[in-house]
Amino acid sequence: MDIWLISGMALLTFATRYLPFALAQQFVFASRWQSLSSYISIAMLSAITAKTTLVREQQLQPVLTNPLLPAALITLLCAVAGLPRGLSFMLGLLVFLLCR
């Protein structure tokens, strides 16, 4: 890894993170934008979570023998039922350990 590669990677990574923040000064965002931004976080985090849960060892495993799936589903149900975040997490972890 030479210094040019590291510098280039650092610059590109920072640019993708900073550009929208820098542009924020130039615009006044409508309330519509806030609605859109809530969808961005839901969409990105749901996609990341689904991919991590369902793709194991480079294979799609949407089966209950994949211990991440029942654990994630239990956490989802607990969160929908309004249980505190920590409790939902712990119950999901318990299911994972039981199914593993």
Added chain:
Amino acid sequence: MYINPDNRRGLIDTAPLLLTIAPLAASFGVIGIAQGESPWPLLLCSIIVFAGSAQLLALGLLAASAPLWFILLTTLVINSRHLLYAFSLTTQIQPLSGRQRALLAFVLNDETYALVSQQPPGPGFNRYFLTSGLTVWACCGLATGLGIMLAQELTGQLSAELLGQLDIIMVLTFVSLVTPALKRCSHWLCATTAALSISLCWHWPLGSGLIFSALLAISVALLAERYRPATVAYNEADS
């Protein structure tokens, strides 16, 4: 010692996620050393690039003798999801100075975004954001350093199976964070579309399936919001 409540919250919320982050950062050090890279560039990369998946892929591409421009292009494509992250946070960071924004942009990462995207805007927002981001950043630097130092010993322990087991921390944290934010039908539709879409295109190159799934889910949710029945809109506005 007094710690601001927002800093403390950021630290406490981020701490469990470090269990997922540290092994990945350590494995970057281990793999790098195993590939014959020098320790200092590896550590420097972890500290100033601070983009785990792009760093690991760069090592793979270096091993395959890929040209510099291709590695940089790959970095740009993989990190394009940060554009979406940062765009969604523009409302919250608007009152901050340029220097504060630059610092927050530098420490923005997947785990910190999952936490801060659920935080309301306000005076404590930047403290929470910065504490979470810096905690992850410090963890990455330290874990990479540890991975470099213990390269030989760690190689046997950091198996793919162990890393797979630690994914559970991230999955459960993200599920418990996102679910309370699903307040409307269009939110559920957005989450379901993203999950279904990534199930179909998870194997697309350079993480492009992730970006595609997110954009598709956002489009579907916006369409649903636009064309939802008037009675539903009335009830939601009423609640």
